[in-house]
Amino acid sequence: MNHDSWSLWRAQVAAILRLEIKKNFLAKRGLWIYLLAAAPVVLMWVHAALNLRDHRVCDLGHDSLIFAAMFQFFYLRLAIFFGCVGVFLRLFRGEMMEKSLHYYLLAPVRREVLLVGKYLAGVITTSIIFCTGTALALIALLVHVPRTAAEQYLFAGGGLGHVLAYIGTAALACIGYGGVFLLMGFLFRNPVVPVVLVFLWEGANPFLPALLKRLSVIFYLHSLIPISVPAQGDFAFLAILSTPTPAYLAVAGLLLIALAGLWLAARQVRKLEINYGVE
């Protein structure tokens, strides 16, 4: 592998990125992902607008707890999860269904380069959408409390770190789930059943023994959330408490899951043959 190969692959990845990002961002069928990302933003802004209209002063501590619960139970577990299902399953399986993947496979580009280009495009798309959603919701959280309270929270109370942690967690969730669903797109012709199984596995994470907890994306994401909300519901008492992983290990764990997904997907893409008649 010389320098020329690397520069060629970089140029090819950049070309694939351009194509895919345009496809991902401007597709009408991807509108529901924007809606998923915008739902908490709309809610937080409506809450802010109602309080500003009625001249009510909100308790920032209470509101940040509500945001933490919403981020943990809605954004990470549902919005980003299903958003990544939509984006990453479509990268290869969707193109097979639309009978358009052969255009890529006929181009003089290594399969692995194609895989990396598509994966990066998916990560960039979902990260931009969901990180923007997180940031906008956090702005709504801070905009309707007195300015001094917001400044104190941000600069004296470690709030700025919380903001960065939330946005970073959203991006890492896209990277982790992206790796998982990219692989699923290769392994299953109809990935709905495995997606349901992953959803149940991720949902059951609080109730799993400590060792099994580590085999999920949500475990590492929980370790990165600044304010962790305990499991709720009728079966909350069954939750098994475990010490959160240090941030550097959680990030490494998530990147490992994504890399494992990419590596296994690369093995699949090398022997990929398309038979549109079967799809």
Place this chain on the structure above:
Amino acid sequence: MAVYKRSYHGYSGALTPEWSRFAIIPRYAYRRLFQSKIMTAFFVLCFVSPLVFLSLIYVANSFGSIAGLFGAKGARSPITIDGEFFLIYLGVQSPLAFILASFVGPGLVSTDLSNRALTLYLARPFSRVEYVIGKMSVLLVLLSTITWIPGLILFGVQSALAGGGWLIHNLWVAWAIFAGFWIWILVIALTALALSAWVKWKIAAGALLLGVFFVGAGLGQAINAVLDVRWGRLINLSDVFAAVWSNLFRMPNGRDISPTSAWIMLALVCASCIWLLYRKLRAVEVVR
């Protein structure tokens, strides 16, 4: 016969009666569905819980005799067969019906639309309504066989074992089983068809059907928490169904949803699905 001698002549065979033309669709659909081994296995698996409930009914009614075999006299069954028992049955079978619908439903209309085959149906003496009824009956019949039909059989068995007095006293339970399952089947069948019509990729339609339930539940909770309201629960279809079922089974409703608002919400969901189907299922389509 020489090719040049072949010319168009009208179909002279027997015509299917107009009222039963919709049944042609499920006939072919079932043949295709049961070719899948996973689908067949799951369908068979759906009958396990009715068998378990049947054995529970038997044990509950013969508890004295069974206990007598072990020398215990005057023992009473810890299992009571009443509305709550059948509500639990409904709670067990309805998720299975939902999984079955998410297997079968997404491919029903999307394949016709993505292959531009709808015109082939509608070019024949076959209306849009018949098409929708035909496609829906695939789900309605399939889901009925694993839900209310075994439910009513269980009810019948219990009536036979417990006697006429129990039957007269609990006749409303039979109605609750029938209505409770039917409203569930109707809503998920319509939602599956509407999503299948709008999302041409059947995998995405399947995922979206799951999303409607799970994301709706999460969003409802978020609305309640952020806006400090209670109506967010109306977006959670599981809670809405729970309110309706509690009402039908005369059980206390632990949720903040009144039965009336739950029924209105379900009617709204059905109406919007019908509207979505009406908008999408047309004999002509403008392709841009």
